[in-house]
Amino acid sequence: MRTTNLLMPTLREDPADAEIASHQLMLRAGYIRRLAAGLYTWMPLGLRVLRRVEQVVREEMDRAGAQEVLMPAIQPAELWEESGRWDQYGPELLRLRDRHERDFCYGPTHEEVITDLVRNEVASYRQLPLNLYQVQTKFRDEVRPRFGIMRAREFLMKDAYSFHLEQESLEATYQAMHDAYCRIFQRLGLDFRPVEADTGAIGGHTSHEFHVLAESGEDAIAFSDGGEYAANVELAEAVAEGERPAPAEELRTVETPGMKTIADLVTNHGIPVERTVKTLLVRGAEGGLVALMVRGDHELNEVKAEKLPAVAEPLTMAEEADIRAAAGAGPGSLGPVGLEVPIIVDHAVAALADFTAGANRDGEHLFGINWGRDLPEPETADLRNVVAGDPSPAGDGRLQIRRGIEVGHIFQLGSKYSEALGATVLDEEGRQRTLTMGCYGIGVSRVVAAAIEQNHDERGIAWPDELAPFRVALCPIQPGRNAEVAETAERLYRELSEAGVEVLLDDRGERPGVMFADMELIGIPHRVTIGGKGLERGVVEYQSRSGEAAGEIPLAEATGTLLERLGA
C-alpha cells in the first residue's frame, strides 16, 4: 500500500488523557480513535494488526479441533435467569429492552447461549467431545473504562466452550487448548507465560491465565528460573525454607514513640527488615479476632488468608476500636507477646529468631523475641505473597516476579452451567448424564495493546514481524526531484509485493525525518531508504526497527536480500 492511500493520522504529541504506552502509541500512530468512553474505532493500520491476531487465533483453534460458530451479540434475559446470572451480574452487564419491551443484554460472555445450543443439538455421547468457538465483539460496561483498548467497553474476544461426559475428556481438551494458546502467543512473537490462576468467582476446578510480560502489567506473576512453574502471585505457594537459628539475644523492651511502620523501626534502630514482623488483626470465622503475622518485608496474601478455616470470609480487617479492646494498643504497636487472640504466622515468621514486634503497648516494641522461649511454638500457614528469590513450589529453582497483562484464560468449568440449564446427553448405557464443560478465552483486541506494551521504545511501536501491519517500509528520498529514486522505489515495491510481502511505500514526498519518524512510530519492522547518493554508489540503506541490523544493501541484490532477511 502507498501512504497516500492510507488514512494514517499520526500525532507528534502524546494525547493528554492516555496513561499507558499502548494507549498513547495507538492514538499517536493513528491505530485507533475514541468515539466515546471505552468505545474505539479501529483505523486501517490498527485493524490490520487486529486481523493478524484474529487469523492466528483462528488457525490454531481450528488446528486444535475446535469448530467456529458465531452467536448473537444480543442475548435474551431468559437464559441468564436460568443460569442465575441475570441477578448476580452487576452493572457491567449492559441490559436493554427491545421494541416489544423484552429484556436482553449485550453479551459479555456466552456460557448461557452455547449451553442452550448444546442442550438442543447434542443428544448423545457419540457427539462428544465438542469444542465450539467464536471470534466476536463483546461488551462490558466498565465503570471507568481506561487504558484505551486495554480495558475498553466494546472489545473483540475469542471465546471457546467445550463439552464432555467425563473429566478425562475435559482434561484432554483443556490441555489441547493450553497448547494451542502457547502456539498462538509464540507465533505472534510475544514473551508470555501460562500461569496457574485462581478460579475465583467463575468457579470450577483448574484454571490457567496467559500473560504477556510487560512492566505496565496489572498482575504480578511468579515463575521459576529453572523450570516450567508459573503462577499468579495470588496463588503461588510460599514454601517454608531454612532452619530457625538458636536464640542469641535477650528479650527487651524498646521505647519507639511515634514509630508505627516497619520502615520507621528499620531506619531508627538499624535492625534488618527481615527480622521484623507485621501483626494484622482480622475477623475470625467464629466471631472475635484472629492475628495474622508476616515478615516486615513480606505482604499478606489476602486470597490465602481468606481460605484459612479460622478466618471469616470475606477477609475483613479489624476496626481500630476492636483492636484496642483486644490488644490494648493501636495497629502500629501490635505483636505476639501477650496477645490474647489466636495467632497464625507465616512459615517465614516461624523461622525467625531474635525478631522485633510491637509490645501491644503504644510507643513500645519488643526486640529479641524468640519462639519457644518467649512464646509458645506458633501455628503456621502460608500467608504471604511470594517474592523474588523464593524457592519454586515445584522444586525446580527459584522464583522470579514479573508483571503481566492477562490476554487469555482457560477454565475447567465443571457443570455449573450445564446443571443450571439442564444440558444432558445419553451415555453408552443410555443413562441421562449432565455434561461437564471447559471455557477458553483470548482477549483478541487486548493482545494488540499488550503486544505494544511489550514492544515499544521512545520512538514508537516496534512490532514483531508476525503482528506488523506492514513488514517493510520503503522511504524514497525526494523522489519528485530524482527519477531514479522514484523508479527504484516503485520497482522494489512491485517486486516485494509480488513476492507476497506487505509493503508500505511512503509516497507522500515528505522530508526523510518525517518519513522515518512516522515509520518508526507505527512500528514497521524493516525499513529501506532509497536515496540519490546511495544509488550513485549502487546501494540502498536498510534499517531494522529493533536496531539489531542496519547497513547498505547492493541495489542489484536488494529484493533478494530483503526476502532472505524476512524469511519470505
Add this chain to the structure above:
Amino acid sequence: MRTTNLLMPTLREDPADAEIASHQLMLRAGYIRRLAAGLYTWMPLGLRVLRRVEQVVREEMDRAGAQEVLMPAIQPAELWEESGRWDQYGPELLRLRDRHERDFCYGPTHEEVITDLVRNEVASYRQLPLNLYQVQTKFRDEVRPRFGIMRAREFLMKDAYSFHLEQESLEATYQAMHDAYCRIFQRLGLDFRPVEADTGAIGGHTSHEFHVLAESGEDAIAFSDGGEYAANVELAEAVAEGERPAPAEELRTVETPGMKTIADLVTNHGIPVERTVKTLLVRGAEGGLVALMVRGDHELNEVKAEKLPAVAEPLTMAEEADIRAAAGAGPGSLGPVGLEVPIIVDHAVAALADFTAGANRDGEHLFGINWGRDLPEPETADLRNVVAGDPSPAGDGRLQIRRGIEVGHIFQLGSKYSEALGATVLDEEGRQRTLTMGCYGIGVSRVVAAAIEQNHDERGIAWPDELAPFRVALCPIQPGRNAEVAETAERLYRELSEAGVEVLLDDRGERPGVMFADMELIGIPHRVTIGGKGLERGVVEYQSRSGEAAGEIPLAEATGTLLERLGA
C-alpha cells in the same frame, strides 16, 4: 474435515415456522439455529459460507481502493441528535442506556460515526477522495423479524462511506463501487442485476440496488432483453408507444349492476382488458381531488404518482364519501366522462380508442369512449408500473420483469450528513468546503440466504463452487467392512486436502442413502462415492450437485480428474 468432527445437525422435516426456502434449508441443513426472534447462531457449516462471502467482499473492496476500518457497534446518541436521526428514526433503532444513564444505540448504520471520524481526522483536500468500509454486525429492531437471516434483527453488513470535494470525484468512486459490486456477485457465482433505484428517504441523487434474482424475491425489477438497462419497477419509466387508432365504436351506456372490478367487466362482457381503464381519485396538492387513470391491466405506480405536482404528498386515496360527493358514484363505477375534477392519464390510456370506463353512476359503464370526441384530449403522464414486453426506456429492447432480493445498495448521498455534522476541509485555494459523500452497503449475511433462494431444489441447497462450505464430499460405502474403501477414502481426502481443496469426508458410517441425502441437503457441489464394487473395477463414482455431470472415474486418475474438474 470429517463429519464426525463437525456439528452438522441436519433435520429431515421442514421446520414449521419457516416460510421461505432459504430459511427452511438453513435450519434443515444445520447452518443456523434460532436463539430468539430475529437472532440466529451461525453453526459451523453456515459460518463457513458467511466467511466466504465476507472474504470476497473484502478482497474486492480492497482492490477498489477502499480502506477497512472497524467502528463500534454501540454509538452515542449525541451524534444521532446532531444529524437529526435520533428523533426521525422509529423503533427499528435499538436504543439503550449505559450504567451512567447515557443514551446510546446499537447502530443499524454508521453515517454519523464515520462523518464524525472524518471531520476530526481529515482537514485537507489532499487527503481526498477517501473511501472507508467495515464488515460489522448491525442491529435493526424489526417489528416482525421473519424469513430467518433474510430479515434478521442482528445481521452482518459491509458498509462503506466515501468522501469527496467534487461531484466528479464522487461519481468516479460510485462507479468503482458499482464495478466492485458486480465483481463480488460474479465471483460468488450469483445471477444478479444492478438496477436503478429510488433514493427514497435516504435522499441524495443517484442510487443503484443489486438484486439476486429469485422467484421468492420481495422486489420486482425490470430489465431490457437487449441491453444493460435495469431498474426497480418502482422507478422504471413506462415509455409511450403506438399511435391511437381512429374511433370505431359509438359511445354507449351499459348496465353493469354489481360489477365493481375490471375482472367482472372482462368476464361478463367479453371486452379485452387492454381496452378497460381504472380511474383512481386521490387528494390534490391544492386540496380537492385529482383523477388518475391507468389501463385495466396496468398498476398505478405510487412513487410516480406522488411526484406529480398536482398530487398531494404523501399519496392519499380519496375516502368513499369524498368520491361520491365529487363523482356521484362509488369507486367501482368511476370514469372520465363528466367527471369534474382534474384528470391525469397514463400514456397508455391516452393511446386507447373505444375504451370502457365507469359512467360515474353506480351500476353503469360507458363503452366505446374516445378522446377528442367524447372527451377533451387528456393531460398525460407516466403513471404505471412497467410490465413485461414494454419497450426499454434506454431504447435497447423490451423489458422483462423478474423478482429480486436486494443484497446491495449504493447511494450518492450528497452533503446531508456532512452538512449536519459540519464535515469540511480546506480546498486548494484554502477555502472551507463541505464534503460530499457516497455510501455503499452489502447485506453480507443476507447474501447467504439470497444465494440459497437462487440455488436449491427439492433435495436441498446446491451451492455455486465459490460459496460452498466444502467443495467435495467423499462418501465411502461401508468403510468399516471394507478396508480398501476406507483406505481409498482416506487417500483421496489427503490428496485433495493437500492440493488446497476443502473436502468433507463422511466418516459417520451411515448408509449411502443417509450420506447422499445429507450431502445434497447441505449442498456440496461435488460428490465422490467410494464403494467396494467400484473399486473391484478400479473406479469411483462422481456426481455433481447440479446434476450436470455424473459418471465413473478411474481410481488411478481420481485426484487429478477431480482437481481438473474443480479448476484447482
